[in-house]
Amino acid sequence: MKLAKIKFNPQRCIGCRACEGACKQENNLPVGVRWRVVTSNLSGVYPNLKKEYKSSACRHCSKPKCAEVCPMKAITKDSKTGIVEIQTDICIGCRACVEACPFGAMCFNEQKNKAGKCTLCKPRLERGLIPACVQVCMGLAMEYEK
Amino acid sequence: MDHSTRIIPTCCNACGGQTGIFAHVAGGKVIKIEPNSENPIGVANTWDDFLVEKNRGARMCPKGLCALKQLYDPDRLQKPLKRTGENCWKPITWDDALDLAAEKLNTIKNKYGAESLLWFSEDHSFTHIQQDFCKAFGTPNYLNHSNLCDAARKAGFKLTLGDERPIADLANSRYILLFGWNPMAAIKWAYLPAALMSAIDKGAKLVVVDPVFTATAAKANEWVPIRPGTDGILALAMGHVMVSEGLYNKEFVDNWTVGFPEYAKYIADKNPEWAEGVTGVPANTIRRLARELATTKPAVVDTWSGVSHYSNGTESTRAIAMLLGLIGEIDGKGNLLLPERVQPKHRKALTQWPEIKAQRIDGLGTKYPFAYKSGIYVEAKEAMLTGKPYQPKAAVFVFQNFVMSVPNSQRNVEALKKLDFILAIDVYQSETAAMADLVIPGTHFLERYDLTANWVAFPSISLRQPVIKPLHGGPTEYEFIMSLAQRLGLPGFDLPYENLLDAELKGSTGISLDELKSLPGAVWNDGPTRYRKYLNGGFATSSGKFEFCSQAMADKGLNPLPRIEVKSGKDLGKYPLALINWKSVEHTHTRTQNNPWLMEMQGNNPLWMHPKTAERLMLKDNDMVRIESATGEDCAILKITPEIHPDAVGMSYGFGHKDIGSVAKGNGINVNQFYEGKAEDISGQAIVKEAWVRVSKAGVNEVGQN
Numbered sequence: 001m002k003l004a005k006i007k008f009n010p011q012r013c014i015g016c017r018a019c020e021g022a023c024k025q026e027n028n029l030p031v032g033v034r035w036r037v038v039t040s041n042l043s044g045v046y047p048n049l050k051k052e053y054k055s056s057a058c059r060h061c062s063k064p065k066c067a068e069v070c071p072m073k074a075i076t077k078d079s080k081t082g083i084v085e086i087q088t089d090i091c092i093g094c095r096a097c098v099e100a101c102p103f104g105a106m107c108f109n110e111q112k113n114k115a116g117k118c119t120l121c122k123p124r125l126e127r128g129l130i131p132a133c134v135q136v137c138m139g140l141a142m143e144y145e146k
Numbered sequence: 147m148d149h150s151t152r153i154i155p156t157c158c159n160a161c162g163g164q165t166g167i168f169a170h171v172a173g174g175k176v177i178k179i180e181p182n183s184e185n186p187i188g189v190a191n192t193w194d195d196f197l198v199e200k201n202r203g204a205r206m207c208p209k210g211l212c213a214l215k216q217l218y219d220p221d222r223l224q225k226p227l228k229r230t231g232e233n234c235w236k237p238i239t240w241d242d243a244l245d246l247a248a249e250k251l252n253t254i255k256n257k258y259g260a261e262s263l264l265w266f267s268e269d270h271s272f273t274h275i276q277q278d279f280c281k282a283f284g285t286p287n288y289l290n291h292s293n294l295c296d297a298a299r300k301a302g303f304k305l306t307l308g309d310e311r312p313i314a315d316l317a318n319s320r321y322i323l324l325f326g327w328n329p330m331a332a333i334k335w336a337y338l339p340a341a342l343m344s345a346i347d348k349g350a351k352l353v354v355v356d357p358v359f360t361a362t363a364a365k366a367n368e369w370v371p372i373r374p375g376t377d378g379i380l381a382l383a384m385g386h387v388m389v390s391e392g393l394y395n396k397e398f399v400d401n402w403t404v405g406f407p408e409y410a411k412y413i414a415d416k417n418p419e420w421a422e423g424v425t426g427v428p429a430n431t432i433r434r435l436a437r438e439l440a441t442t443k444p445a446v447v448d449t450w451s452g453v454s455h456y457s458n459g460t461e462s463t464r465a466i467a468m469l470l471g472l473i474g475e476i477d478g479k480g481n482l483l484l485p486e487r488v489q490p491k492h493r494k495a496l497t498q499w500p501e502i503k504a505q506r507i508d509g510l511g512t513k514y515p516f517a518y519k520s521g522i523y524v525e526a527k528e529a530m531l532t533g534k535p536y537q538p539k540a541a542v543f544v545f546q547n548f549v550m551s552v553p554n555s556q557r558n559v560e561a562l563k564k565l566d567f568i569l570a571i572d573v574y575q576s577e578t579a580a581m582a583d584l585v586i587p588g589t590h591f592l593e594r595y596d597l598t599a600n601w602v603a604f605p606s607i608s609l610r611q612p613v614i615k616p617l618h619g620g621p622t623e624y625e626f627i628m629s630l631a632q633r634l635g636l637p638g639f640d641l642p643y644e645n646l647l648d649a650e651l652k653g654s655t656g657i658s659l660d661e662l663k664s665l666p667g668a669v670w671n672d673g674p675t676r677y678r679k680y681l682n683g684g685f686a687t688s689s690g691k692f693e694f695c696s697q698a699m700a701d702k703g704l705n706p707l708p709r710i711e712v713k714s715g716k717d718l719g720k721y722p723l724a725l726i727n728w729k730s731v732e733h734t735h736t737r738t739q740n741n742p743w744l745m746e747m748q749g750n751n752p753l754w755m756h757p758k759t760a761e762r763l764m765l766k767d768n769d770m771v772r773i774e775s776a777t778g779e780d781c782a783i784l785k786i787t788p789e790i791h792p793d794a795v796g797m798s799y800g801f802g803h804k805d806i807g808s809v810a811k812g813n814g815i816n817v818n819q820f821y822e823g824k825a826e827d828i829s830g831q832a833i834v835k836e837a838w839v840r841v842s843k844a845g846v847n848e849v850g851q852n
Contacts, residue, residue, distance in 0.1 A: 014330040014339050014361050016731045017747050021211030024743045025178060031742045046756070046788035047371050051364035136181060136206045138339040139330075 003082025004146040012141035015053035019133035026132035057118035058105040066097035155668035157610040159591030160209035161734040169613040184667020188336040191602040193673030212743040221807030223587035248633035260284030261504035268545035282636040289521030298454035301516040301829035302463020308686030309484040317341040319480035321442035326452020330361035331731040359789035374724040376425040378462025378710040383421030387436035398474025405695020444480025455835035460828040465708040488605035490597040491653030514830035515702040522830035530561035540567040549577040554823030605672040721838035726796040740807035751801040751814035752785040756792040770844040778819035
């Protein structure tokens with residue numbers, strides 16, 4: 001079965017951070033908690049420079065390291081949707097998952113003392129909408145595939 | 147989302163782009179902003195593309211998506227504030243604020259004449275009612291933001307192809323040549339990035355001429371780094387190649403232009419080798435670009451602030467526009483388009499309003515013969531300081547942070563000190579509001595009305611409407627201004643604002659305000675896009691044709707051909723580097739730096755310097771450096787990067803706040819302190835990118851003024 005995911009095309013990403021803004025708004029994230037982050041990589045020699053932008057968030061891994069290390073088994077991968085989810089009420093804020101994520105995608109909300117990350121906008125998906133970041137992408141670099 | 151959530155169509159105003167949005171309101175609170183695909187600004191700028199692309203939804207930029215952080219910003223002004231001493235303020239009632247403003251303005255009018263009031267406004271928000279106020283009060287001195295933005299671009303294009311704001315059809319072009327324009331970050335219209343990416347997908351070649359390796363240059367086939375302020379020279383040399391090699395469009399030139407022989411003679415000696423010496427762009431590159439541009443169709447050439455914010459802004463824009471005259475690629479699909487727009491119909495001056503006999507204070511139309519109606523900010527400032535041609539006594543600033551946004555901030559402060567009365571209307575206690583005698587809390591764009599003529603290539607008007615009442619509990623700006631007019635006994639301000647909008651709409655589109663509200667997305671669109679309209683109506687220039695040689699310029703004693711003087715520092719030995727600045731995608735001018743989400747994305751503005759330059763100056767990445775120009779000095783963090791021309795240094799605009807709010811304060815430095823504060827000769831455009839500086843390692847104890 002094909003699992004839902006966000007397909008990202010770096011050729012089309014313009015580094016505008018609309019996806020970041022949409023993510024902050026959709027999830028009402030406090031300063032310091034960035035579930036989606038745009039980075040860039042510069043290469044080449046002046047004046048033949050090359051800059052590639054990347055928008056990244058949780059990759060909803062097939063074998064999520066975060067889930068492996070969680071002492072409370074609060075992180076699970078939904079076999080139907082492929083979404084890696086955190087049951088926030090169970091999370092004890094130990095940050096093992098933050099350390100374990102090889103992509104730096106697991107965030108920590110100091111105010112709530114909870115781990116958090118991209119949910120693939122599950123509440124939106126359930127209403128038949130696409131993820132907020134995909135919706136606003138100015139360079140049309142992101143696509144939602146299911 | 148529960149069922150009580152209302153979804154209301156409106157327009158963003160986080161910048162002047164005015165993207166269509168839907169506001170989600172629940173329990174009296176705005177909880178979300180989403181894009182509105184009925185509004186072309188987030189979709190496409192030509193009719194056919196709009197109809198297709200809207201099915202993919204609309205786009206939005208981070209400024210709009212983070213706008214709720216400004217709406218609910220605890221640092222927003224809540225109550226009218228009256229100055230009681232230096233940095234001392236007393237909250238007063240709205241009634242008392244109106245009484246105080248009316249009394250002060252009346253006194254000044256009676257004593258010094260109405261023209262001693264200067265009015266500064268943003269250019270996308272309730273401008274008509276402000277202009278009406280000025281007319282009814284009797285002052286000719288209404289100025290707005292456009293003078294700091296694209297006044298020289300307007301003049302340059304108006305003089306050549308007869309349109310003040312041509313817009314590029316990027317999506318359908320095969321060859322896109324941009325001078326000093328970064329539509330991928332200085333986005334303005336949310337459709338731009340997708341349009342450009344769509345052209346690239348279809349195989350278009352994108353060439354970006356810019357001293358900075360911008361986000362647009364990063365997507366280009368070719369980045370052409372150029373010395374700041376020399377773009378017009380490059381354009382003249384490209385013209386030389388096209389003419390000398392016979393590559394220009396003879397049919398177009400013969401039938402639709404005037405002044406070609408004079409132009410051809412003028413550029414006969416302006417060859418690529420000459421231009422290489424000035425611009426730093428290799429002569430071979432110039433030849434190749436000229437040949438490519440002349441032989442690829444459809445082609446589009448466009449230019450914005452990276453060219454027009456210099457002392458040769460209008461002339462350079464003219465020289466660039468002339469490339470379009472040579473290739474004959476104007477107003478066709480994939481070209482620079484001359485848009486048909488319908489504006490809300492501004493009411494005529496009422497007969498009871500006085501005839502204004504006083505001359506303008508800023509030389510609009512006189513000293514600056516091709517100035518836009520937005521006036522000349524730096525001349526208004528000089529008048530405050532010198533009393534010439536007469537002494538301004540009062541100023542009203544509506545969303546205009548004059549201190550921060552007009553070049554030469556120190557002098558701006560000195561100028562404002564000369565006034566008897568300053569009224570500032572703003573969302574924040576800005577650096578300008580901090581100098582006011584009376585500060586009035588402004589609204590967020592989700593709290594007010596406006597009609598917006600969209601910048602697309604077909605008639606389109608959208609509605610901004612209040613989705614909640616102003617949080618401060620007071621009137622909107624336009625209501626405050628109308629009440630003020632009534633207190634002053636000025637006629638014509640007694641109807642509700644909605645009635646005025648209704649009349650403006652009916653007068654231009656035939657539909658009512660209620661009808662506009664009920665249209666999908668609250669947008670009135672009237673396609674199709676019509677192309678090459680000049681074939682029937684000619685160009686809106688004085689000759690009716692595209693002008694290589696301008697009689698209108700000659701009539702004003704100016705050179706009819708584009709005479710491009712490249713200024714260099716008065717003392718290059720002392721100040722060897724050109725200081726430029728740019729707008730970043732995360733911020734709008736000086737007004738978004740208190741937004742914690744946007745500041746998280748970009749919270750500072752380090753000085754960019756090329757590695758070769760840094761090596762010569764023995765500077766290292768992250769050094770604290772001292773920047774000195776003839777006008778100002780301050781310290782900044784250094785960022786060493788090959789993304790900037792070795793002869794230039796630069797930083798993004800809008801930072802270095804000393805007021806506004808807790809988030810903004812103390813982050814980065816204000817680039818405007820380094821500029822002299824002059825206006826461009828022809829259009830009066832404020833020169834906001836032309837200064838020369840020296841950069842050195844700051845002393846151990848220097849940490850900048852902030």
